[in-house]
Amino acid sequence: MRRPLVHLDLPAPVDAEHPAPEQVSAPDWAEQIDGKQIEDEQAGDEQARADHVAARSREAAIARLSEPLAPVDRRTIGGHIRRDDQHPVPAAMLTLISQRGQQVSRTTADGSGSYTLEPPAPGSYVLIVSADGHQPTAVNVTVRNDGAHQLDVTLSGSSEVSGVVRTTTHEPVPDATVSVTDLHGDVAGTAVTAADGTYTCHGMPAGTYTLVAVAARMRPTATTLTVPDSGRLRFDITLAPMAVLSGTVRADGRTVRDARVTVLNLSGDTVGTARTDEYGRYTVTGLPAGEYTVAVRGYSMVTDQVTITGGADHNLRLGFDEYAQVQ
Structure with a gap:
């Protein structure tokens, strides 16, 4: 009759020269350090993700700003304010009112008389324009759905x-x-x-x-x-009255053509000259009222005194000059 086999756990043989390392359990403070490190790593990952999201948001915002803006339909009334002589009227006041008299827009013209108004909606309005030293005026204007409406206004001076x-x-x-x-x-x-x-x-x-x-x-x-x-x-x-001196130059009963007539004031200054025509007639204009001396050259010199009060007709008679005739 066989005996049953029995398994026994025997300790491993001990090597005196190389003993097995002793199993040492980690202290509690080491477990705390490892936990804190894991939390810090997790927090760092979350901050990195947040920074990444913020950076992407900034990039998207910059990209949107760089995109061209879509055109916006604007209703505008613009033009220039000028005087009757077409010179600009700076700082003119412009008020846009509705048909019910309510103010809907207001502006001031710049130094060149230019202005721009933006009505709130299409329709009919009244534009009132006024400026210092000018008579105010009012103009009917109809605004379309979109686009610019050109309207120049002329102001008459009130001075x-x-x-x-x-x-x-x-x-x-x-x-x-x-x-x-x-x-x-x-x-x-x-x-x-x-x-x-x-x-x-x-x-x-x-x-x-x-x-x-x-x-x-x-x-x-x-x-x-x-x-x-x-x-x-x-x-x-x-x-001041401006006298006209006229007359005829004669010599020996004949009229003298191309004689030079000179008019001098009391100081001896020349104030007017003329030459006789083919009939011996002369005219000197632009003379203030007063007393003058009339000198004629063509034959021998002849002078005479004349008083002018507004208009005068004075005839002159010259003597014959043989030397002048020879020359």
Whole structure:
């Protein structure tokens, strides 16, 4: 009868020279360090992912900004504000109102008179334009669904220069022409005096101008004046009479052609000259009223005294000069 086999776990033989290493368990503080390291690594991964997402968002935003903008339909009313002489009206005020009188847009023209308004919707509006020294105006305007509407507006000046044109003896001068020019030489206003010498030039904004008055048989006058911001200026004008001296030059009963007539004032200065025509007639214009000396050369010198008060006809008689005839 066999005996049953029995398995016994025997300890391994011990090598005296090379003992087996002793199994040592890790302390608790080591497990804590390993856990903290794992948490830090996880946190670092999350921050990296967040930074990556932020970077991608910035790149996408920059890409969107670099894309061309889609065109936007705009309803605009634009143009220029000018005076009657086509000069710009800077700083003009523009107000756009609806048909019910409600303000829907407002702007100010720039230094060149240019402006732009943006109505809120298509339809019919009224544009009101005003500026200092000018008469306000209102214009109907219809706005389409989109696009720009060009509308130039002309403003008339509300300023005026008025006065009376008289002679040096305080007599009124009718039918005198009064012109006002700006600093560029452009005519800003003109008027013709009435029977009582009064005149009025309309449509000039505040500024500096040159006023010129001209009348028949009167010496022209030019004056610099300034129209105030109030827009009204009274300026009276005095014109000095301009005499015309005319006559005939004769010698021995015959008229003398191509004789030189010289007019001198009391100081001996020459103020006018003329030559006789084929009939011996001469005319000297542009002489203020006063006393003069008339000298004629063609034969022997002859002088005579003449007094001019407005117009004069003075005949002269020359003596025969044999030397002049020979020459």
